[in-house]
Amino acid sequence: METNAQKSERTRHGGAAELLRLVRGQGCYLDDVETPKNTLHLAFVRSPYARAKVRGVDTRQAAKLAGVVRIVTGADLEHAVRPLGARLEARDDYTYHAADWPALASAEARYVGEAVAVVAADSRALAEDAAALVEVDWEPLPAVSDAERALAPGAPRVHANLADNVLYRQHAGKASDAPEFDAPGLIRVKGRFRHPRVAGLSMEARGVLADYHVSSDELTVWSSTQIPHLLRDALSESLGLPASNLRVIAPDVGGAFGIKMQAFPEELTAAFLAYVLKRPVKWVEDRLENLQAACHARDALVDAELAATPDGRIAWIRASGIFDVGAYSTFPLTCALEPATAAPALPGPYRVPFFAYEGIAVATNKTPEGAYRGVGVPVGPIVTEGLLNALAHQLGRDPAELRRINLVRAEDFPYTSASGATFDSGDYQNLLQLALNRADYAGWRRRQQAERAHGKLVGVGVCCFIEPTGMNRNTYRTRGMIQVPGFDGAILRVDPAGRIEAAVSIPSQGQTQATAFTQLLVESLGVAAETIHITLGDTARTPYGCGTFASRGMVAGGGALLQAARKLKAKVCKLAAQHWAADVALVRYADGGVVRGDTGAQLSFQQLAEIAHSPLQRLDADSEPGLEIHTFYDPPVTTIAAGVHLALVEVDRGTGRVTIRQYVVGEDCGPMVNLQAVEGQVRGGVAQGIGTALLEEIRYDTDGQLLTATLADYLVPGSCDVPNIDVVHQETPSPYTEGGLKGVGESGVIGAPAAICGAVLDAIGVWPERVDLPLTPERILKWLNARGA
Numbered sequence: 001m002e003t004n005a006q007k008s009e010r011t012r013h014g015g016a017a018e019l020l021r022l023v024r025g026q027g028c029y030l031d032d033v034e035t036p037k038n039t040l041h042l043a044f045v046r047s048p049y050a051r052a053k054v055r056g057v058d059t060r061q062a063a064k065l066a067g068v069v070r071i072v073t074g075a076d077l078e079h080a081v082r083p084l085g086a087r088l089e090a091r092d093d094y095t096y097h098a099a100d101w102p103a104l105a106s107a108e109a110r111y112v113g114e115a116v117a118v119v120a121a122d123s124r125a126l127a128e129d130a131a132a133l134v135e136v137d138w139e140p141l142p143a144v145s146d147a148e149r150a151l152a153p154g155a156p157r158v159h160a161n162l163a164d165n166v167l168y169r170q171h172a173g174k175a176s177d178a179p180e181f182d183a184p185g186l187i188r189v190k191g192r193f194r195h196p197r198v199a200g201l202s203m204e205a206r207g208v209l210a211d212y213h214v215s216s217d218e219l220t221v222w223s224s225t226q227i228p229h230l231l232r233d234a235l236s237e238s239l240g241l242p243a244s245n246l247r248v249i250a251p252d253v254g255g256a257f258g259i260k261m262q263a264f265p266e267e268l269t270a271a272f273l274a275y276v277l278k279r280p281v282k283w284v285e286d287r288l289e290n291l292q293a294a295c296h297a298r299d300a301l302v303d304a305e306l307a308a309t310p311d312g313r314i315a316w317i318r319a320s321g322i323f324d325v326g327a328y329s330t331f332p333l334t335c336a337l338e339p340a341t342a343a344p345a346l347p348g349p350y351r352v353p354f355f356a357y358e359g360i361a362v363a364t365n366k367t368p369e370g371a372y373r374g375v376g377v378p379v380g381p382i383v384t385e386g387l388l389n390a391l392a393h394q395l396g397r398d399p400a401e402l403r404r405i406n407l408v409r410a411e412d413f414p415y416t417s418a419s420g421a422t423f424d425s426g427d428y429q430n431l432l433q434l435a436l437n438r439a440d441y442a443g444w445r446r447r448q449q450a451e452r453a454h455g456k457l458v459g460v461g462v463c464c465f466i467e468p469t470g471m472n473r474n475t476y477r478t479r480g481m482i483q484v485p486g487f488d489g490a491i492l493r494v495d496p497a498g499r500i501e502a503a504v505s506i507p508s509q510g511q512t513q514a515t516a517f518t519q520l521l522v523e524s525l526g527v528a529a530e531t532i533h534i535t536l537g538d539t540a541r542t543p544y545g546c547g548t549f550a551s552r553g554m555v556a557g558g559g560a561l562l563q564a565a566r567k568l569k570a571k572v573c574k575l576a577a578q579h580w581a582a583d584v585a586l587v588r589y590a591d592g593g594v595v596r597g598d599t600g601a602q603l604s605f606q607q608l609a610e611i612a613h614s615p616l617q618r619l620d621a622d623s624e625p626g627l628e629i630h631t632f633y634d635p636p637v638t639t640i641a642a643g644v645h646l647a648l649v650e651v652d653r654g655t656g657r658v659t660i661r662q663y664v665v666g667e668d669c670g671p672m673v674n675l676q677a678v679e680g681q682v683r684g685g686v687a688q689g690i691g692t693a694l695l696e697e698i699r700y701d702t703d704g705q706l707l708t709a710t711l712a713d714y715l716v717p718g719s720c721d722v723p724n725i726d727v728v729h730q731e732t733p734s735p736y737t738e739g740g741l742k743g744v745g746e747s748g749v750i751g752a753p754a755a756i757c758g759a760v761l762d763a764i765g766v767w768p769e770r771v772d773l774p775l776t777p778e779r780i781l782k783w784l785n786a787r788g789a
Contacts, residue, residue, distance in 0.1 A: 028252050039282055045115065054137070062131065144158065150363065208267045225507075305317070339360060351409075378750045463643075470555025519673050556633060576603050637736045656777030685749040689748055689753045
């Protein structure tokens, strides 16, 4: 008989079947959902101006086209659909001004691409033709497309109620309060670091299909979303419909990376039209709309200073960040997301005695910002690792050794960071050593010196970082984010034949969630994987919960499943005790069934399922028949994963082109449920981090016009840009979460930009006080020319 350990190992590398279905074209993405012939298709009329009054919308010519069913303007929806309102609890430690995002702009458009009208027609082509005939009477207004300029006196106001365009501001400490702030002998390094505005750019863009069923009074909304339950909350509030009359289904999602964890105006508009027209309504975004109107992320400018003792130990860090969040605050995380998440990432995995921080979210006439893989966390290593590199250069110390002496030690856990975050477990120094050994770091340095002697510009980059994962209710309560519940749920239903349906509030966006959840149940219950069916992404069939984002799938969803499995085992043990008329203390669960300790009698899981559904089995008054478990899981802590990235790069002296020769990742995401999935997450994240470091930047001109509206202008890594990524693992379980689980979904993109940036600067031998990503050939050549290289 196959043991639990054997079953676990057999599926540890699994996920092939789940992935093969997708790569063979057998998936069902939003655009694949079968629709009736009377489905209407939408095309939006979008603003060509960064800021303009809408003085009137003339739809008469467009309405004359045969097949056009309805044209709706912002004025039509102004009182029919409430704007998306992103809320923060009122607090003393931050200030927040809400900027609600309307389904369609009525009086004023605030960014290029904001929708002011929509056409519903019999085909997408017809809807687009009609949209081109809609005439909008625009009055262009002065716009502001840069956060620093938005803060200047007299700058145009994005919203009339914002005197300084600041939507959110938070403070944490003052560097001058540090006991050693002015201590003699401290070495200080400082810098200004810019993380570019970027796009998530999933292969599948956004899309929504809505259908109102009159007979059942149910509005069903299919959306390529990460947050089915929270999207239902948003639809309920904006449309004024009870949540019980709304069903949200997330079919297969072709990538999301956080961008699809916002609720969007297009979803509100499509749902409203389906409800009032009593016909199915569909909208699928094209790439121009995706780059123009889907959320952007991480447009950050950070000024920071680090002080250290002469032997290289950090004394304090202070930083201030300006985050350009665009025109509106997004639901459900609000525009506070990036300033709030950058804060704990700045001290990172290091022992920093004192930390001071100010972060502000500034409104501009640009596309609103939302979540994107890592949110504000990648900003932290870019800043702190950059300062440590400058410090190592100034002290003449090896960068890896400088990090080693400052890392939190294994005996320090649980460790409270100077940012206030608590780290539950880890061994950061050992993780660094694992990565250095795998890379042959000393050999890299020898090669670097040898090749420099022949005129080649070769550099080595090191990045150590933390990844907060599986955020719980307390985290969102602390941030004041009252529209994020912070917990997830699971339901286990066992039929009379012993087959298990597991419904989890965490949907999938392509990370083989179903395989990993199956693996957890195989390990916990000792049953065959073939007897388990996983249900995800349907609010009518899954319990309420946050959804999939912030590396919470395994921590929160997997934790809920493990909790449910434990309750199920307790229930079948009690059932078996009643069946045998024995004391329940004599019954234990083992290897897919129960065993009676005094006689050795056994019942298989299938036998237990049959007994649970049989009227012949007498039950105690406090026992329920059937086998169905409902549970909600609030992770006890925000558990902290960690990583170390090492990059070996070469810079072409003549062109400024960067080639990544070797790349090594040391990853500690706790116990790995599925090795293949973990390494896929890490490698995919590194690829996105390469884009941030070297290629990607959403750019606007001074009038707020988008300059990167196609993939010819917004550059992303191709296969030739991504090297082989060697991953070495350390598994440090959390002492607090179910199964000791931690997350891994954002790790790669957090560490890669800082590691590559450090390697490039090491190659060209400059440590500037201002670093702007991406490190394009033009920027690199400018540095090389300045130093006469």
